[in-house]
Amino acid sequence: MIIQMVNVDRIYKKQNVTALKGINLAIDKGEFVFLTGASGAGKSTMIRLLFREELATSGQVIVAGRSLSRLSAKETVIFRRNVGMVFQDSRLLEDKTVEENVAFAMRVIERPKKEIDKKVPEILERVGLRDRMKHFPHQLSGGEKQRVAVARAIINDPIILFADEPTGNLDPDTSEELMELLREINDSGTTIIMATHDRNLVDTMQKRVLVLEKGRLISDRIGGWSL
Amino acid sequence: MKLESMRYIVPDAFHSLQRNGWMSFAAITTMAITLLLCGVFGILLINVNYAAGTLESDVEIAVFLEDTVTGEVLTQMETTLKGLPGVLEVNAITKDDAMSFMVERYGETLFTALGGVNPFPDCYSVKAETPEQIDGLASKIATLPGVLKVNYGKETVDKLFAFTDVVRSIGLWVMVLLAVGAVVLVGMTIRLTVYARRKEVQLMKYVGATDWFIRWPFIIEGALLGMFGAIIAVVVLIFSYGKVSDYIDSAIGFFPMAAMSGVLPMLALYLILGGALLGIVGSVFSLIRFLKV
Ligand SMILES: Nc1ncnc2c1ncn2[C@@H]1O[C@H](COP(=O)(O)OP(=O)(O)O)[C@@H](O)[C@H]1O
Ligand SMILES: [Mg+2]
Numbered sequence: 209m210i211i212q213m214v215n216v217d218r219i220y221k222k223q224n225v226t227a228l229k230g231i232n233l234a235i236d237k238g239e240f241v242f243l244t245g246a247s248g249a250g251k252s253t254m255i256r257l258l259f260r261e262e263l264a265t266s267g268q269v270i271v272a273g274r275s276l277s278r279l280s281a282k283e284t285v286i287f288r289r290n291v292g293m294v295f296q297d298s299r300l301l302e303d304k305t306v307e308e309n310v311a312f313a314m315r316v317i318e319r320p321k322k323e324i325d326k327k328v329p330e331i332l333e334r335v336g337l338r339d340r341m342k343h344f345p346h347q348l349s350g351g352e353k354q355r356v357a358v359a360r361a362i363i364n365d366p367i368i369l370f371a372d373e374p375t376g377n378l379d380p381d382t383s384e385e386l387m388e389l390l391r392e393i394n395d396s397g398t399t400i401i402m403a404t405h406d407r408n409l410v411d412t413m414q415k416r417v418l419v420l421e422k423g424r425l426i427s428d429r430i431g432g433w434s435l
Numbered sequence: 436m437k438l439e440s441m442r443y444i445v446p447d448a449f450h451s452l453q454r455n456g457w458m459s460f461a462a463i464t465t466m467a468i469t470l471l472l473c474g475v476f477g478i479l480l481i482n483v484n485y486a487a488g489t490l491e492s493d494v495e496i497a498v499f500l501e502d503t504v505t506g507e508v509l510t511q512m513e514t515t516l517k518g519l520p521g522v523l524e525v526n527a528i529t530k531d532d533a534m535s536f537m538v539e540r541y542g543e544t545l546f547t548a549l550g551g552v553n554p555f556p557d558c559y560s561v562k563a564e565t566p567e568q569i570d571g572l573a574s575k576i577a578t579l580p581g582v583l584k585v586n587y588g589k590e591t592v593d594k595l596f597a598f599t600d601v602v603r604s605i606g607l608w609v610m611v612l613l614a615v616g617a618v619v620l621v622g623m624t625i626r627l628t629v630y631a632r633r634k635e636v637q638l639m640k641y642v643g644a645t646d647w648f649i650r651w652p653f654i655i656e657g658a659l660l661g662m663f664g665a666i667i668a669v670v671v672l673i674f675s676y677g678k679v680s681d682y683i684d685s686a687i688g689f690f691p692m693a694a695m696s697g698v699l700p701m702l703a704l705y706l707i708l709g710g711a712l713l714g715i716v717g718s719v720f721s722l723i724r725f726l727k728v
Binding site: 259281282285286287288289290293299301312313315316317318320321360364 | 437439440443634635637638639640641642643644645646648649
């Protein structure tokens with residue numbers, strides 16, 4: 209078990225919004241899990257809790273045996289190095305090339321230059337963008353940008369990859385391609401948690417599906433979208 | 436922070452300075468003015484101390500006599516001075532000696548300008564045995580009949596110190612105000628950089644960069660702003676010190692100025708370190724507010 213949530217609530221006190229309520233779940237190492245639900249159901253909030261961008265208002269979020277609310281600043285840094293994150297907007301740095309954007313993730317945690325020079329081309333090969341290394345983000349299509357974002361997220365070999373609507377801005381064919389890439393990454397052992405409201409993707413992948421509705425977990429089963 | 440990361444951080448910092456052009460310019464200028472003032476005060480104090488050292492160890496008292504003191508009384512004066520306890524040596528400098536010294540220094544035109552009249556009084560140069568005796572000896576000589584006034588190094592030094600005390604207390608406040616201004620401007624410049632790089636900072640946090648790794652580039656940028664200001668101040672000082680020292684030399688010839696080569700390297704070092712420190716303080720201030728240190 210790599211992720212466990214026990215009686216998790218997340219309340220935005222100021223706005224008086226209960227984004228998540230009484231969440232209990234367990235995810236095993238190597239799983240591919242879809243997090244679905246209507247807009248505003250709490251998908252992004254759940255990912256933020258798992259990524260420790262926010263803390264639960266009550267309950268426990270346990271990742272790799274550690275309660276995230278108990279991590280010190282130093283431990284949080286270590287935790288972040290062991291998980292990856294992909295957003296709907298790829299959040300690439302516009303003034304850096306594809307190569308530099310991917311290297312960025314290694315550089316800022318001070319990996320040796322030798323290792324960076326070796327690994328960046330390898331990972332770009334893996335996401336099919338080897339020939340785009342010197343391009344800038346504005347020269348790429350939406351799908352290509354997301355591949356770069358994925359490359360950046362996995363370059364430090366995370367044990368878990370979080371993705372919040374990574375196909376949200378992509379057309380169906382491009383989405384399929386990105387899903388293929390994520391499937392490959394999952395096959396190589398990385399646990400993937402992906403928030404999406406793309407019904408077709410969920411149906412074709414036939415993986416575990418968690419359904420949120422108004423902050424509550426209303427379904428947890430393997431297979432397609434439908435209840 | 437590994438040294439290797441400097442390969443990226445330093446060029447990034449220069450890039451930021453460019454991007455925030457006007458703001459950087461304002462910060463650097465204020466910094467330069469602040470440090471220039473510090474430098475001027477530094478030089479002033481060094482020179483006053485230097486002059487004090489030179490003048491204080493001077494054992495000579497210049498005794499100026501009233502014009503009425505002539506002939507018999509004049510020779511008696513010399514005997515009186517020689518007889519005072521602690522006096523090592525007495526030399527007479529007559530009106531004529533004084534005039535020819537000045538003419539030698541400033542040319543015959545001086546004599547003409549004075550209308551052919553010699554304005555200098557007769558004068559004795561009295562040497563004391565030790566510098567400690569100077570004060571007592573001088574006040575004793577001053578009370579002798581026929582003595583117009585006495586001049587001696589330590590007195591000049593005391594006046595100098597009184598002057599520098601005033602300058603120092605005014606200057607200190609001006610410098611503090613300017614330094615605060617410089618720190619605030621550096622802080623504002625760094626805030627712009629943090630804002631311009633907020634996406635990058637967020638990403639760094641996401642991929643697990645340490646807080647210090649994130650802060651360093653901003654601190655270095657602040658230090659650079661300070662050091663650039665300091666370099667401008669140092670360059671201005673180097674160019675002006677020689678000129679000012681020449682001027683003082685010709686205007687008040689007796690005032691000893693410390694040599695530039697002895698003063699400036701140390702001062703430059705202090706100014707650059709001081710600039711870097713002020714810059715760092717400025718960036719740390721803005722980081723506290725904007726990066727949740
Ligand atoms: N930072 C926040 N402050 C206040 N309310 C928020 C915040 N983030 C999300 N919410 C609210 O929490 C609920 C869940 O949002 P979110 O997790 O973004 O849903 P989803 O990703 O499923 O669309 C929504 O009602 C949203 O308005
Ligand atoms: Mg969302």
